[in-house]
Amino acid sequence: MKEKLNLQAVLFDLDGVLIDSGADIVASVNAALTHFGYKEEPYEVIIKFVGNGAKNLLIRSLDYQGINAETMPNFSEFFDWYVAWYRSHAAEKTVLYTGIGELLEKLKKEGVFCAVVSNKPLSVTREILKHFSIDSFFDAVVGPEQLSRIKPDPEGLALAVSLIEKKRNITILPEKVLMVGDSATDIQAGRALGAHTCAVTEGFGDRKKLLAENADIVVPFAGELVTILFMPKV
Known part of the structure; x- marks a missing residue:
């Protein structure tokens, strides 16, 4: 310039x-994954999914485990749980x-x-x-x-x-x-x-x-x- x-x-x-905010985002995604019976993923995996909104972040994180969010009967519940959790833990390491x-x-x-x-x-x-x-x-x-x-x-x-x-x-x-x-x-x-x-x-x-x-x-x-x-x- x-x-x-x-x-x-x-x-x-x-x-x-x-x-x-990477550490808190990844921790919150993993909290949601484990709460709903899925496995945690490393920081290096999840951080690559950040950038196009929380919904896309979760869709990509699920897709990485072979789960199609579109066919999940409870994706909206999964999304709401993540948002509520993240809101309460958004500045712990950020x-x-x-x-x-x-x-x-x-x-x-x-x-x-x-x-x-x-x-x-x-x-x-x-x-x-x-x-x-x-x-x-x-x-x-x-x-x-x-x-x-x-x-x-x-x-x-x-x-x-x-x-x-x-x-x-x-x-x-x-x-x-x-x-x-x-x-x-x-x-x-x-x-x-x-x-x-x-x-x-x-x-x-x-x-x-x-x-x-x-x-x-x-x-x-x-x-x-x-x-x-x-x-x-x-």
Whole structure:
């Protein structure tokens, strides 16, 4: 990114971007699997299924054991049990990535509005943001329950922008929005909105697919955006 961006809003994915939540997600999936009579799987297996929402996470975890979620008579019960369990255990080992607090403080100071657009259940996302005392930095939090289409469709991003506009009584131009995510679908959604994009390479997404999207900005961790977005003009 050569020129300095003039941003009105930054939209963040949650898992792998703001929080390192892998250990708690995997533990909760395994808790659900064992509760319903299935076997646990290693971290390295389940973490690869993260990124397209809790339902897809569970479908893939079951499929790995040869179980078809579509023919399960109690998949909805399985899903609800997982969500309830995870909500109660979502921040036991989860941590904020380094630099996130500083980044959010700087964006607030510079008058840039923030939102979270995650495929994680909305109630869980809100609980996590509150747990880490960063909920006040976000003018909008969007989850899959509010949408008919999740990322890579830009519907969630557009809703987040709309919610910020209503709250702040402003108009936000797509070209003044930055989408920050760790998966190819995050970058695709940002581009579909007409926003700038930032790829976070050390998250949970498939790194090869992520880099193939050629995001406008590429960083290992989202906290490094402080330097990139707010470096002094030379």
